[in-house]
Amino acid sequence: MKTKLFLTALMATLLAGCTMSMGPRVAQINANGAIKWGSGEIEPMHISTTGSTLTFQGDSNFLNRSSIVIFSRIESDKNNDCELYYAESENRSRMEICPSGEVTLFSEGKIINVGRLLRYEEVY
DSSP: OHHHHHHHHHHHHHHHHHHHHOOOOOOOOOOSEEEEETTSOEEEEEEOTTSSEEEEOTTOTTTTOSSOEEEEEEEEEEETTEEEEEESSOTTEEEEEOTTSEEEEEETTEEEEEEEEEEOOOOO
């Protein structure tokens, strides 16, 4: 009887530990750059080798999303030397990145944040 009670308590403890450790999963990215917003907040991102996509981690604060956010470059639209990107998940959000590193985030045509592009050097 004591053995059954002990095994039941042990199983309950193990199951409770397993369920407590299974929190919401957040996608991880291999950040090779970031945006430092005017507020001082740094938003890590992965810049594709061609520079055509920018991938932000799931817990990204600047778009209040809970999944990965991907911005794709609009190949046919250049404003001076700056490149324009759109959020694939939400077409109302756009990001402009200039060669100087200046970043401007737009939502529905209005500026909602400004910052500076940071590129991390790869260490081999």
